[in-house]
Amino acid sequence: MKARLRRPAALLAGSLIPLSLLIGPPASAAPAAPLADAFTRAAATYEVPRDLLVTLAYAETHLDGHDGAPSASGGYGVMHLVSNPTTHTLEQAAKLTGQPLPALKADDAANITGGAAVLRAHADALGLDATARKDAGKWYTAVAEYGNASSPEVARLYADTVYDLLATGVRAATPDGETVTVTAQAVQPDRGDYAKARDLDRTFAAAAVDYPSAHWAPANSGNYAVSSRPSGDVIDRIVIHVTQGSYAGTISWFQNPAAQVSAHYVVRSSDGDVTQMVREKNRAFHAGSFNRRSVGIEHEGYVDNASWFTDAMYRSSAALTRNIADRYGIPKDRAHIVGHHQVPGTDHTDPGPNWNWTKYMQFVTGNSGGGGTNPHTAQSVCGSGYTVIDSAALGTAGTAYLLYNNANGNNCVATIKKSSLGTATATTAYLEVQGKTRITDSGSFTYYAGPVRAAAAGKCVKWGGKAGSSTYNSPFEHCG
Structure with missing residues (x-):
């Protein structure tokens, strides 16, 4: 025997009331993830x-x-x-x-x-x-x-x-x-x-780089051409690129003989860290018809995602570009500092519509509202997560900063120059955790020394630095 179908209670005057009106809206459904x-x-x-x-x-x-x-x-x-x-x-x-x-x-x-x-x-x-x-x-x-x-x-x-x-x-x-x-x-x-393994975030090889604040990680010799610029070819352009990949991944790719490409420099998104991979005298394979006349700077990220283009990256890259332009007498304008997409004959689009040329050129020319200030800060040098907990003036030549990262218990020291900006001068930063060997970054740097990082949770530290003729050396302090 067939079961009798029960007449819906919602059947009124020959019409069905929509089910959604009977049960109401869903109760605060979680957003899709x-x-x-x-x-x-x-x-x-x-x-x-x-x-x-x-x-x-x-x-x-x-x-x-x-x-x-x-x-x-x-x-x-x-x-x-x-x-x-x-x-x-x-x-x-x-x-x-x-x-x-x-x-x-x-x-x-x-x-x-x-x-x-x-x-x-x-x-x-x-x-x-x-x-x-x-x-x-x-x-x-x-x-x-x-x-x-x-x-x-x-x-x-x-x-x-x-x-x-x-x-x-x-x-x-x-x-x-x-x-x-x-x-x-x-x-x-x-x-x-x-x-x-060598720590590329700390190790500098001043004799191997053209820009004193850069790390050195050489590209594969098949990915660039040995040359004798600028005596052989005049360097009169700087080409701005976006890597379409990560910082470490790009460095690794330029070291891969299968790549057949390279750039002189790679700049990191998070903190503006700079690695040089090809000496400026040599021709990196980065910009086709402009290879002979230009220096190429790659920037970590993707052209269609603006989140990669941080203020730290802009400032660091601009300082690098300014240094290159000053050394070769390249005018600091958009006719000589160009995007890859501007190179004749190229099919590339980088750095793309998300690259802020106005901001970048302001940093390059020093017209960003900060006058002749250092484009780097202690936080940008040490990286995200670090907060300044102490500082010491080094006369008028600079300031040494001590920073701490609550998330990982690390301290960091950076010496930020105030004078002779863009010119390589003797600058030092050091950090010594009690009971450990002192770590020092010392050399002729254009904008800063450091970062010098060490795990120091629960430990006392000595820290300090030098810029110009002024030096600061702390006692063991900031314990715990």
């Missing part, structure tokens, strides 16, 4: 610390998959899965997850799953057991390997960037308007063999 959910699922599936996975992705792409378009080095998606002649993490992710290549390139969730799988594969190769996998600090070597760096020092730079971000936290807005966060947390990275 597809990217955050994808990170959570992938982290759980492959037993990767979720916050570490997000931070690695942020360091690579600022959580922007660029609609499946590749980076300069052939990396795809939020996790920058790479497919180029020497690196095949995209194909590795396909094998590990069973996901097709098109999905791994363009679908954020699939790409995040692929990145987590590759990172876990590195952890397995290192022998991390279930207990070790729960400690984000134990993943340091796996993170370094994930970056596919060209050398141990670049691998360390890559991993240190990820762990520095983990210490300061991440709050990123995705292209779709979702906000993904990582809470700042103190993690002690276990660097393993990478502890022996």
Whole structure:
């Protein structure tokens, strides 16, 4: 026997009242968070610390998959899965997850799953057991390997960037308007063999660089042409580029013989750190018809994402450009300081519409409202998360600053010059944690000495610096 259908109570005068009116609106539904959910699922599936996975992705792409378009080095998606002649993490992710290549390139969730799988594969190769996998600090070597760096020092730079971000936290807005966060947390990275690698954030090689504030990481010799500029070719242009990739990734790519490209300098987004990769006398392969006559400066980031173009980057790059222009007599105007897109015959669009030329040229010419002030601050030199806790004037020549990072327990010292700006003069910054060896950065610098960083939680420190003829040396203080 058929069951009798009960007449709906809402059937009145021959009309049905919409169900939504009967049950009312949903009770404060949580906003959709597809990217955050994808990170959570992938982290759980492959037993990767979720916050570490997000931070690695942020360091690579600022959580922007660029609609499946590749980076300069052939990396795809939020996790920058790479497919180029020497690196095949995209194909590795396909094998590990069973996901097709098109999905791994363009679908954020699939790409995040692929990145987590590759990172876990590195952890397995290192022998991390279930207990070790729960400690984000134990993943340091796996993170370094994930970056596919060209050398141990670049691998360390890559991993240190990820762990520095983990210490300061991440709050990123995705292209779709979702906000993904990582809470700042103190993690002690276990660097393993990478502890022996040269620290590109600290080591200067003054004899090897043309710009005294730059680090030195040479490009592969096949990616530039040995020359004798300016006696051979006049240098009369400075070309501004955007890397379409991360800082460490770009340095590594220029060291890869498969790249066939390079630039003289690379500038980091977060703090304006500068690495020189080709001597100015040589011709970097960066701007086609302008290679013979120009110096090329690459800036970390992507042309379609303005979040990479920080004030620290603009100021640092402008100081570099000003220094180059002064040494070669290049006019500081837009006819001589040009974007890659302005080079005759190029098909490139960088630095793109998000690059603020007005602000940049104001910093280059010193007309930004600050007169002849130093474009760098102690915070921009030491990096995000550091706060000034003490300072000492070095006569009229500069100021030494002591900073502290609550998230990771590190101190940092930077000496910021006030006079002879743009001219290399003797400048020093040092930091000594009680019971440890003093760390010193000393040389002929144009704008600052430092950063000198050291873990000092619960310890007393001595700190100081020198600029001009003035020196400051503190006692052991700021204990704990």
